[in-house]
Amino acid sequence: MSNQQQPLIEINNLKQFFPVQQGFLRKVVGYVKAVNDVNLNIWSNETLGMVGESGCGKSTLGRTILRLIEPTDGKVYFNYDDERYDIFAMHRKQMRAIRANMQMVFQDPFSSLNERMTVLDNIIEPLVVNQIGNRRERESRAESLLLQVGLRKEHLRRYPHSFSGGQRQRIGVARALSVSPKFIVADEPVFALDVSIQAQILNLLTQLQDDYDLTFLFISHDLGVIRYVADRIAVMYVGKVVELASRDKVLENPLHPYTEALLSAVPRVTRDRRSRIVLKGSPPDPSDLPDGCVFHTRCQYAEDVCRTKVPELRELETGHEVSCHLAESLSLRGVLD
Amino acid sequence: MSNHLPLLEIKNLKTYFELDSGTVRAVDGVSFSISHGETLGVIGESGCGKSVTAHSILRLIPSPPGRIVDGEILFRRDKQKDDALDLAKLHPKKEQIRHIRGNDISMIFQEPMTSFGPLHTIGNQIMEAIEMHQTELSKEQRRKRTVELLEMVGIPNAEQRVNAYPHEFSGGMRQRAMIAMALSCSPYLLIADEPTTSLDVTIEAQILELLQDLQDQQSMSIMLITHNLAVVSEMSDYISVMYLGKVAEFAETDRILDNPLHPYTKGLWRSIPQIEGEITPLVPIKGSVPGPHDIPTGCVFASRCEQFMEGICDRPQAVPNYEVEPGHFVACYLYDEDVEGGRVDEQSTTASD
Numbered sequence A: 001m002s003n004q005q006q007p008l009i010e011i012n013n014l015k016q017f018f019p020v021q022q023g024f025l026r027k028v029v030g031y032v033k034a035v036n037d038v039n040l041n042i043w044s045n046e047t048l049g050m051v052g053e054s055g056c057g058k059s060t061l062g063r064t065i066l067r068l069i070e071p072t073d074g075k076v077y078f079n080y081d082d083e084r085y086d087i088f089a090m091h092r093k094q095m096r097a098i099r100a101n102m103q104m105v106f107q108d109p110f111s112s113l114n115e116r117m118t119v120l121d122n123i124i125e126p127l128v129v130n131q132i133g134n135r136r137e138r139e140s141r142a143e144s145l146l147l148q149v150g151l152r153k154e155h156l157r158r159y160p161h162s163f164s165g166g167q168r169q170r171i172g173v174a175r176a177l178s179v180s181p182k183f184i185v186a187d188e189p190v191f192a193l194d195v196s197i198q199a200q201i202l203n204l205l206t207q208l209q210d211d212y213d214l215t216f217l218f219i220s221h222d223l224g225v226i227r228y229v230a231d232r233i234a235v236m237y238v239g240k241v242v243e244l245a246s247r248d249k250v251l252e253n254p255l256h257p258y259t260e261a262l263l264s265a266v267p268r269v270t271r272d273r274r275s276r277i278v279l280k281g282s283p284p285d286p287s288d289l290p291d292g293c294v295f296h297t298r299c300q301y302a303e304d305v306c307r308t309k310v311p312e313l314r315e316l317e318t319g320h321e322v323s324c325h326l327a328e329s330l331s332l333r334g335v336l337d
Numbered sequence B: 001m002s003n004h005l006p007l008l009e010i011k012n013l014k015t016y017f018e019l020d021s022g023t024v025r026a027v028d029g030v031s032f033s034i035s036h037g038e039t040l041g042v043i044g045e046s047g048c049g050k051s052v053t054a055h056s057i058l059r060l061i062p063s064p065p066g067r068i069v070d071g072e073i074l075f076r077r078d079k080q081k082d083d084a085l086d087l088a089k090l091h092p093k094k095e096q097i098r099h100i101r102g103n104d105i106s107m108i109f110q111e112p113m114t115s116f117g118p119l120h121t122i123g124n125q126i127m128e129a130i131e132m133h134q135t136e137l138s139k140e141q142r143r144k145r146t147v148e149l150l151e152m153v154g155i156p157n158a159e160q161r162v163n164a165y166p167h168e169f170s171g172g173m174r175q176r177a178m179i180a181m182a183l184s185c186s187p188y189l190l191i192a193d194e195p196t197t198s199l200d201v202t203i204e205a206q207i208l209e210l211l212q213d214l215q216d217q218q219s220m221s222i223m224l225i226t227h228n229l230a231v232v233s234e235m236s237d238y239i240s241v242m243y244l245g246k247v248a249e250f251a252e253t254d255r256i257l258d259n260p261l262h263p264y265t266k267g268l269w270r271s272i273p274q275i276e277g278e279i280t281p282l283v284p285i286k287g288s289v290p291g292p293h294d295i296p297t298g299c300v301f302a303s304r305c306e307q308f309m310e311g312i313c314d315r316p317q318a319v320p321n322y323e324v325e326p327g328h329f330v331a332c333y334l335y336d337e338d339v340e341g342g343r344v345d346e347q348s349t350t351a352s353d
Helices: A058-065 A092-099 A119-129 A135-148 A153-157 A165-177 A195-212 A223-229 A247-252 A257-265 A304-308 B050-057 B095-100 B122-133 B139-152 B171-182 B201-218 B229-235 B253-258 B263-271
Strands: A009-022 A027-042 A047-051 A073-080 A083-086 A102-105 A183-187 A215-219 A232-237 A240-246 A314-317 A320-322 B008-019 B022-034 B039-043 B066-075 B105-108 B189-193 B221-226 B238-243 B246-252 B322-325 B328-330
Touching: A009 A058, A027 A058, A027 A240, A047 A058, A047 A223, A058 A102, A058 A183, A058 A215, A092 A102, A102 A165, A119 A135, A119 A153, A119 A165, A135 A153, A135 A165, A165 A195, A195 A215, A195 A223, A195 B263, A215 A223, A223 A247, A232 A247, A232 A257, A240 A247, A240 A257, A257 B201, B008 B050, B022 B050, B022 B066, B022 B238, B022 B246, B039 B050, B039 B229, B050 B066, B050 B189, B050 B221, B105 B171, B122 B139, B122 B171, B139 B171, B171 B201, B201 B229, B221 B229, B229 B253, B238 B253, B238 B263, B246 B253, B246 B263
Parallel strands: A047 A215, A047 A232, A102 A183, A183 A215, B039 B221, B039 B238, B105 B189, B189 B221
Antiparallel strands: A009 A027, A009 A073, A073 A083, A232 A240, A240 A320, A314 A320, B008 B022, B008 B066, B238 B246, B246 B328, B322 B328
16 A cells, blocks of 8 residues: 555446346346445556456456456546546547556466467467557567466467466466556456465465566455465455455454354364354355345344445444444454454 | 274285376285274375375275275274175275175265265265265255264254355355265274365364364274375374385374384474474475376386485385384384385384394
């Protein structure tokens, strides 16, 4: 959080609803509310860790910020060079220019690279699309990037199929870096990798962040990974951010019952049998949300107000936001007590 | 460990696959045992042979190309009597192993999405499993038993849900139904191959809790295969660490967590980000797991090991198993007293056999 005046990314009331169609006429019968009114700032040079279970909308949020999908409603601003860019209001050409500053590292290193292109062509693809440099400049850029992500020059001419998962993810990282972005959305970048390789990639990303002053939105369901990389943590549940604070606050002093349950559920390397909070059932269907708080159906503390009134995300302590009616009165368990 | 004989004892198991590109030694001299009522955690990265070991026990290895080349899989129903049955010697398609499969030993798989056929109801598929092994039950009894099983694994409204199709169940529910089916004949041993890998943490917690409760109730043994160290440490009594078809280290859970000996185990422990405790830098294991045709001779971990000793670790014969402290086995020359540079760990002075 070096630049306190203005965040690099401002997300205001972002909504991403997917229509549910039915019947011969494809009549819209409802909406899957994948991202449901999210407000979030991402500061320059920080890593914002985004956690949540599958289907909570964390990947959709990442993609919508980069405008890989058009939003239903809301704004995303990108503040850069004293300019404020309204991402969703830009034309194609402007968008292309700005997208060179915003890149994505994908989850699956086996499908995110083009198998028919050499490693070189994969890496310089963003440069070609953005019309940056000539062939020779692009090649030398690819070469230096490849070295930085821990591969060798001779790998440039090979095809992705001859690489392991960890190496492919390195290539994916090199591709994202080729256009010298400011902001990277990393969507479960270590999910498909073995643990020993996972550690290599995590260390690589941290190193690159230092070298290039990168800002990350790091999406993962693995709280251990998030704890390792994130400065702040946002917890998402069924399309909403339910808690947002610094890493240590979220982990040690959670204010939302869902965060508490999530932390409690994570298996630990310890032999003490903890009294674990086991949530009942599964998250609600995002196309058929319950009234009131989205979490009340599984919350052990839920009261009447939770069933009727939607809680707002509010700043309960400095820098610690939570959307829970009862946050003041609950004393929840974190990981370190 | 008591004087009781173990339920399952695997000795020097070797399962090879003969492929056009050469022989793949998926499991190459694996030994371990599981006692009655205990949980053994088998941990390792992809390609370490943990799943092939499990499939070998049930004789589910497709043949050709797969084959159990050597070794014994001794199975004892009664811990008092030494009348072990060697599963490795049975014909994989004959009555005897089919009786054991699902009845004495059953298995749950990683993918709850594909373990049920899509065309039949969950109930019918569980009833079919019961019908195979408990032929004396009538249709009505089978149905009743199925509903009981579904209730036992915590499926709400089991009476109605028994008629649901697999696609109507969520991932966690399907994994519960899978467990219900696996437990339908009260097996001695449940082999759980990455049972929670595709599930969310809150659902994972439900399933792990369920497995522990069921184990307490039925005193069955569990062989839990996973790549998740935390899951293993919460669930297991013993841990076996596998790497490239071999057991690198085997010990009681506390022992192996507090005092890992094999450089691979140490490397694994250091490369996993934890949810609690001090945040220490991750130290990855260098390189990556070699492909099945590039396995080093001698110690299979040699190509990635920071403590590689030239002239010792690259000797072509398999690394012996050293018992560094009672019940703590490690396959690494560092613990050989006769090797120069060996016995790095000065604390463990207990002599090996």
